[in-house]
Amino acid sequence: MLVSFRIQNSRSIVDLTLPMAYAEKKAPNGYREMEMQPFFEKGGKRVIPCLALYGPNASGKSNIVKAFGSFIAIIRDRHVASRCTINKLHALGESTIFTLDFIGKQGYVYTYRLEVNAREIVAEELCQGPMLIYSVEHKKLRAEVLVDSLYTEERLKNILHVECLDPHGRHHIAFLTVLGKNYAGLNAEISEVYSFLTDHIHVYTSPRLPFMYGVQALAQTLDSGAFQDAFAEIARLLQKLDIDINRMEYSQREWDESNNNGDTPFYEFFVDRISNAPRIVDIFTYHNDVKGNEVRFDFADESDGTKRAACLLGIILSVLKRGGVLIVDELGISLHPLLLVEIVRLFKDRRYNKTGAQLIFTTHGTDILDQELLRVSEVGIVSKTVEMGTKLARISDFDGVRNVTNFRKQYLEGRFSGLPFPYI
DSSP states (O other), rough: OEEEEEEEEEEEEEEEEEEEEEOOSOOOOGGGGGBBOSOOTTTEEEOOOEEEEEEOOSSEEEEEHHHHHHHHHHTTOOGGGGGGOOOTTTTOSSEEEEEEEEEEESSSSEEEEEEEEEEEEEEEEEEEEEEEEEEEEOOOOOOOGOSSSSSSSHHHHHHHHIBBOTSOOOBBBHHHHHHHHOTTOOOOOHHHHHHHHHHEEEESSSSSHHHHHHHHHHHHHSSSSSHHHHHHHHHHHHHHOOOSSSSSEEEEOOOGGGGGGGSSSEEEEEEEETTEEEEEEEEOOOOOOOTTTTTEEEEEGSOOHHHHHHHHHHHHHHHHHHEEEETTTTTTTOOOHHHHHHHHHHBBOOOOOOHHEEEEEEEOOOOGGGGOOOOGGGEEEEEEEEEEEEEEOOOOOOOOTTTTSSSHHHTTTTTTTTOOOEEE
């Protein structure tokens, strides 16, 4: 479970920490029986299930999500120049630094720090509590904990220089990535950290979410592992959300160059995870006409809200089933406010969230603040000044605010700042 994510010198951010620790002085009475769980408890720490980020346009909310996305992309793949976008308004140097803390399966807190510039990875460090597992700085490795008769210090250094550096000697693949991918048996702690970062953190910076990705993600969590079962589950839930679709169906076909001529419309292209073959999926929805007869539509012709809800469902359900962290920019875009409430409720309700899954999202929709669903630790206000860059404060940081307070009214009155002041 995520404890915090710190970003230094990235886009509009000078130095910002995204906190997921429970910030109230004490637990509410009867919290173990509360339907809407106020926090998860593990390893002596309490972390929140949700964090909603509010603030005016251009305050830097999306930059927080983009920074998270760049960090995860480096670990999953490699570092490229576009994944380091420094703050151009401050003389902070050429490096961006990411530091992530999370609680592992056994309750230990891990800290992973990654520093990059436009050219390469400058440094990385992994700790379990106060114990250093390894560090790399300017291509120099320190890893006494990892050294044994099989993986000598010389062999570990060779792995770093041969597998992490490109032909020009630039450090472009993280040491964590190489060890996690290619040497899973070397160290259990490294394997756990690599798995958490690559398999259990999901970042979405674009409002156009891929439907097929959600279906495939959900299929991997089902006992059957079947694509059709995941598709059917999403279609069933769409009906429960009161979206006017009788049923859905799909057909798959092979991709070839003839599909690229513009004459063959299709909704989505994907690579089948079992056969590794490129596939095209045509998705259809069915509605009743005025006489009660079913009429077939291409899914692409559905409303933006329907398509976004369908895409989100597969992703959300997969995270809830497996555990992990879901980070979404503008979660409520094209969605009715009540649908946004239900999505957040899934992560708060202990009946549905049994794995400690966490949701971080940006939004401008204030209706959810009226629902008595989010607590003072779970609402963040993002603001920006030239001197300080993008800053984040949670409602729990403000004096005299209680969970029974109407957050929406106070936010719109400017009590927590983070509001635009438009004048036309």
